[in-house]
Amino acid sequence: MARGSQRRPAQNRRGGATKTARRDETGIIPVLARVVREVEAAVARRSAMPDVRTKFQVVALLAREERTRVRADDTLSDARRGEELKRLDGIATILAQTAAADPRLFDLLAEDAEVSDSAQELKRELQRRAGYDVPDPEPEPAVDPAEVLAERRAIPQSVIARQLANPFLVPDFDAAVATRRTSGRLATWELLGPLFRSFEDTTPGAPVCMDLPEPEDAGLIMLPPGRELMAHQARMVEAAAEGHRTFLLADEPGLGKTAQALLAAQVADAYPLLVAVPNVVKTNWAREVELWTPSRRSTVLHGDAMDVDGFADVFVVNYEILDRHLGWLGQHGFRGMIVDEAHYIKNKSSQRSQNVLELAARIRTRVPRPLLMALTGTPLINDIEDFRAIWQFLGWIDDKKPLGELMAELDDTGLTPADRQFYPVARQIVVDMGIVRRRKVDVASDIPARRIADVPVELEGEAGRSIRKAEEDLARRLVERYDRALETRRNQSLVEGIDHDLVRQVATWEREDISTDSGENVFGMLRRIGQAKAGLAADYAAQLARSAGKVVFFAKHIDVMDTAEETFASRGIPSVSIRGDQTKSAREKAIDSFTKDPDVQVIVCSLTAAGVGINLQVASNLVLAELSWTDAEQTQAIDRVHRIGQTEPVTAWRVIATQTIDTRVAELIGSKAGLAARALDAEVEEGDAGFDLQLEALVGLLTGALEKREATALF
Structure with missing residues (x-):
């Protein structure tokens, strides 16, 4: 609203005895006082209908704005300012007491509470009653939502290049299968609640994992040299090889869910493949692609992703930047999508969850049987309602009912939620849709008794930049020391290329020179990395x-x-x-x-x-x-x-x-x-007992810097 529209009519700012009386009868405060009493009476009658809630929110908004205006109005005397703030405090007290009677009203007081169109209209009406000049809002021109999104979303150049190279990238319906028809017997039943309740059964032996096939020929799962699958991993991948396409992979941490998912994508030929992950494991996924499917190229999206490889097979993106890339990701022709740490999307109202669900829906539209995998180590029995968004991502349900295959399977049982037997049968049907849950103790014979797994993370922001610069400075100092040492050998026979004996000697000098004043040493740097x-x-x-x-x-x-x-x-x-x-x-x-x-x-x-x-x-x-x-x-x-x-x-x-x-x-x-x-x-x-880790780290740092310098000199 314009600044002028917030002011009282001119006559309210004149001096004299009339000023007090007119201020009592005009302006926004008397209007708000009358409306807040209406709201108070309605709530007292246990009537908090939508129009009452709208009035409550609008009074709160206008009282907040008026308080700000009064405090900033230098034309008011201190006495008048105090009087009007006191009247606003009275309105605020009534609002608080009313909300205490109906706590649902507190949500409307939040700073980020949504203000509906009807609330905006009521706000303008109350301002007009107070004598404000409030123009009607100009109608917004019709805008294609996709165009609005396109303006604020990034489209990497390499993605545009891929689209130009593939101008006929259209939905692929070759894999379409006939949708199973249902009798409609369960059409009037509320089914999602009973389905979730079926997982509240903690009876020993209640199913938590679908039946997984034994691999008929382990050679059919192509593994890179030196890589082996554990038995539990091979069974899950075999299920994908036999045509299963939706999985809630809920194995405990440490059982190799990443490898299973990537190999499932390989046997399902689910490329290009989209992988949505928390930022902390983004780099690790790219590394795992290289380890398990080295014939496939991965690319990691950072920020606006202008350096992304649009022709890659696997696209790894963190949840936080999905909204920037929703447009082109939804049109890229993905044949599969993996969501890691899928409990991140349990809140369906969050932007993160909505982005994931929208992408999955677009992929299903283009590919009737895509590979969709949700990975999480969260036990199923904790709060099954948390899995509502995950089931929707997998295409098993929508907001109101089961879909497709799940609905058909429930229909075929001949049971309804009124039947006690419905619940264990329904649970088994949902599990067979693709829930895979194994614990360490279940597959202890498959895995080493103790092992170490690396979790690569990226250091971002100022701390990351500072550490990388310090490492560059240390490498440069080592190179300068190496060059000075070479100068002293001018009259001796020089080694062609990098003198590795000298490299080790320079590293030894640096290792011994702990108190150098020329820059940060390797010990301090490793500590800074630990802090970051x-x-x-x-x-x-x-x-x-x-x-x-x-x-x-x-x-x-x-x-x-x-x-x-x-x-x-x-x-x-x-x-x-x-x-x-x-x-x-x-x-x-x-x-x-x-x-x-x-x-x-x-x-x-x-x-x-x-x-x-x-x-x-x-x-x-x-x-x-x-x-x-x-x-x-x-x-x-x-x-x-x-x-x-x-x-x-x-x-x-x-x-x-x-x-x-x-x-x-x-x-x-x-x-x-x-x-x-x-x-x-x-x-x-x-x-190994005499292995000097600090020395070897410095040798590696100096060798890498010299190799980089030699490579640069070739161009």
């Missing part, structure tokens, strides 16, 4: 805690532990900690709380203070938030969980910062100590 990825590591641990139960979180530094505890508190996840400055009684109390209290989901441990002497086998998942300079330190931490009394396979999740020296350190540890997603009980190679 602390929140991401804690977020991943929180996901594990919600999906798989108790989690042990290990870190080296106090500030990383502090960040982790703050993250868990903000997520509503109870946690305790073990630190070096604790008393013995405080330490024992923290351990007892974690091991005995089912509500305490996470224990935050110092690698040095909790690495030895405690038993935490109540958990089977632990997160290593920071890399250690010694393999022994990490192994000791893992042994706090993997020890006598442990009944489940143990998985240690190492959080690795990509595009930093963190990755190099992780690779070195893995190559020398049997880590990086391998069993930990491999024998240590002879000579």
Whole structure:
């Protein structure tokens, strides 16, 4: 509204005795006082119909605006300002008392509460009663919603190039199958509620996993050299090979859901494939594509995705930027879609969930039998209502009823929700639609007793840029030192190319020169990386805690532990900690709380203070938030969980910062100590005891910088 329309009529701002009387009878406050009394009386009569709710919201909005205007109006005396604010306080008191009588009204007071067209019209009407000059709103020109979205959404150039290269990209109906007809027997029944209630049955033996076929010929599932599928993974992939196309893959963390999903896409030829994931695992998905389906090219969408490869086979995008790319993603011809950590879309009213559901609907429109997979480690029995959006993503239901195959199967039973037998039968039918749920204990023979899996994360923002610059500065300093050393050898025979002996010597000098003033050393850099990825590591641990139960979180530094505890508190996840400055009684109390209290989901441990002497086998998942300079330190931490009394396979999740020296350190540890997603009980190679991890990290950094310089010189 224009500034002038907020002012009172001119006569209300004149001085004299008439001023007070006219102010009492004119302006917006008397109008609001009358309407708020109407609302109060209606609610007292237990009548909170839509028109009453609209009046309540409009009075609140106008009172809020008038309070702001009165406080800013320098033409008012302090006495008059105080009087009008007092009258507004009276209106606010009535609003609060009315809302207390009907708490649903509180939602209308939120800053982001939706203001309907009827509320906007009533607001203008009340302002006119107060004497304001309020013009009618100009009718908005008819606009195609798709055009509005196109204006604010990014369309990468390579995607346009692909569309031009494929001008006849049209819906593919070759795979269309006849839709099973139903008798309409259940048309008048409310079925979604009974379907959800059927999963409240916690009777031992109630089905939680569809029957999965045994692979007839393991060779039909093409695996890259050096890769093997565990038996439970192969059965799920075989189901996709036999034609099943919708899966809620709810295996516990650590059972290889990513590999199963990518291989299912391969056997189903579901390319191009769209993968929607949380930002923390985006890079990991691209890496897994390379590991499990190396013949397929992946591309990761960042921001406006102007560097995306429009001709890739697998497109990985995080939920937060889906809205920017909804337009072209919906028209790209995807034949499959995977949603990782699918519990992220459980809130159907969220923009994230709506974007995912819209994309899935567009894919189903183009491809009648696409591969749709929802991946989550969240147990099914927690709150089945959370799976409403997931079932809709898979195409099993819509907002009101079961769809297609699910409806036909329910119809064929001859049962209705009035029959007691309907519930176990309906549950089995839904499970057979594609629910796959295995626990570690169910497939313990398939997986190593203990293993380490890496979780790559990207360091974004100022912290990430600062760390990458510091690493570049360190590499440049090493190169300069290397060049100076070469200069001293001018009269000696020089090695062609990179002198690797000299590289090691320069790295040794840097390793010994801890107190250099010329820039940050490798020790400080690794600590900064740990600080930068602390929140991401804690977020991943929180996901594990919600999906798989108790989690042990290990870190080296106090500030990383502090960040982790703050993250868990903000997520509503109870946690305790073990630190070096604790008393013995405080330490024992923290351990007892974690091991005995089912509500305490996470224990935050110092690698040095909790690495030895405690038993935490109540958990089977632990997160290593920071890399250690010694393999022994990490192994000791893992042994706090993997020890006598442990009944489940143990998985240690190492959080690795990509595009930093963190990755190099992780690779070195893995190559020398049997880590990086391998069993930990491999024998240590002879000579490893003298392995200097810091030195090798510097050697790798300098070698990489010299190789990059040589490659640049060739062009």
